[in-house]
Amino acid sequence: MVHLVLLSLFIIESVNGMSLLTTPPMKDGCHMVSPEVNILRVEEEAIILSFPIFDRALEVRNIDPLTAKYLITKDDRTEGGAYHGEGRVQQRDNQLWFLPAQAADSGKYICTYRNETYCVTGSIYLHVYESSSVDVEQLSYPIYVIVGEYLRKSCPSLGDFNHTDRLIEWHKGSSPAPPQAGSFLQERGRLVIPAVSRSHAGVYTCRLRALINEQQYKVSRTIVLNVEGVDPVTSTTSTTVSDLSVTSDPGLISSSSTVHTPVIQPAIIVFPREGEHFESLHGSDRELSCKVLTGCQTVDYTEVTWLVNNQSVESSYLDGRALQGGRRVTSVSEGCQIEVRLVVIAITEEDEKTELRCVAQNQGGRQEVVVRLQLEDSTFTWLVVAAVAVSCFLFMVSVFLYVLFKPKGNKKKDYFLARQNSSF
Incomplete structure (x- = not known):
């Protein structure tokens, strides 16, 4: 009986997305x-x-x-x-x-x-x-990319400001000068680097003039771009090097050698599938997993990350409700598998319209898979809750009726003790 009641409470708790058995701590009469x-x-x-x-x-x-x-x-x-x-x-x-x-x-x-x-x-x-004591490392949003990656980055944490993308300007380092040709591009307020190289690493600042009460105010954000990997050497797949020697024999054929550049296989996303929907109850948490297959020799140069509406998790509206976990590498028969998890807390109707994108890339190429969250129909869950509640009620009624109408059985005869030769 006790187990049935606890089961009912657990199901109701899952449906509501909140704990029935715990409450936030209190201070001065307020829940914190x-x-x-x-x-x-x-x-x-x-x-x-x-x-x-x-x-x-x-x-x-x-x-x-x-x-x-x-x-x-x-x-x-x-x-x-x-x-x-x-x-x-x-x-x-x-x-x-x-x-x-x-x-x-x-x-x-x-x-x-x-x-x-x-x-x-x-x-x-x-x-x-x-302004004179700014700590760039603490103020910045760190971004990690690999050589050859296509980077397209929005100015982070501007959701509370009413602005248009054309008002955002990007600069590298402390210089407000426009970018040099070939360094980076600006596209609708976004930082764009078609092919990242080691020279692109550094500090980038996006600046916005926000119009509030018909007055302009400065707003800026700073990111630190960390680039991993080695710039590729400009060469063909195979290069023939001739070793010409001056000899006394003009008929001697010069020796040659061929140097082959290894071909890097692209990373392949094996889970999830493109367009897949993951069902969750309203207010519940959901953990998503992105699994990528790649060669074991390229694991360190393969980046796997989650994006929310084509933004990093920290820059999206899910910041604070979503957390991207660390990567886990396991050895499989086809090579090595990289797994990166994404946990979304307290899912709402708004999250159904959100585009969750897993991106895997290395020097061999780039692949993306888009999935979405979907709220589960709670009708069945409530039917389960109702069934458990009815079962508990019927069980209690059955016990009550059994005790009330339990057969008495044959009564034993009553006996009286009396002294011998005494009258009753």
């Missing part, structure tokens, strides 16, 4: 959700703080983030010092805008939702660097 990812930016630029993990916590509890009333404060301020919709620092619904930011804005910010019966709070840490 997990902290947001830290934000590192530069002063004199526009910054928008948002709270996606906090918004997700409200959504799971059927609180519409669009209608919820928020209070955003700095950790060293009181509620009486809350921000408003005007001034240099403004609260706009569930976001905090810095127009522009200053180094003194660094600190921890608290976002709180409270009504008559429920309170939830989340936090995010913002570090604003002074």
Whole structure:
């Protein structure tokens, strides 16, 4: 009986996508959700703080983030010092805008939702660097590519700004000068390098002029491009080298040797298949796996990665809800197999329209496979829940009726003890 009840709770928990047995920790009467990812930016630029993990916590509890009333404060301020919709620092619904930011804005910010019966709070840490003490390594978004790869990179983390791609400009290093011919291209606000070489490695900065309240503000992001592999030597597949010697015998034929350049086999994606759909329940988690077959001698030069709507996971809207795991290499009969996993947390209807792309590439070529998530029809699951609940109810009724109408059996005769020669 106990096992049936626990099974029912487990199924209902899976359907709802949230735990029925645990609750977030509490502080000052408020449930505390997990902290947001830290934000590192530069002063004199526009910054928008948002709270996606906090918004997700409200959504799971059927609180519409669009209608919820928020209070955003700095950790060293009181509620009486809350921000408003005007001034240099403004609260706009569930976001905090810095127009522009200053180094003194660094600190921890608290976002709180409270009504008559429920309170939830989340936090995010913002570090604003002074222009003279910018740490490029901490501010940058690292990108790893291999020699010969076709690179097409969007300016990361601009989703909160209203902008057009033509307003974005890319520069290499600290120089604002336009790129030299052949170094890289700019296409609709994206950094494009048709064939990456070792010389392309370095720091790239994308700059945007954001128009807010009819005033322009600076916004910039920095990526560090790390290039792996060796630039190919310009040569044909086979080269004949003649060793001409001056000899006394004019009839002697000069010797020659042929040097063969090894042919690199392209990586082949063996799983998943193109166009495949992966079903998941609303609010549940889903783990996807990309398996690539390649030669064991080219494993170190074969890159396997997941893209979300043709963007890196960290630059997509799934940042914070999706995590790309490390690569695992195993030896198989055909060569070596590389496996890279992608975990998507708390799947919603919006994710059904998302294009998940596994990309495998090395010097031998490039292959892509596009898959999509699909919400599973919950009708069958609810039928299972109902069946378990009905089974539990019928079992309890059966036990009750059995105890109530249990046959008594033959009663034993009653006996009385009496002294001998006594009268009853």
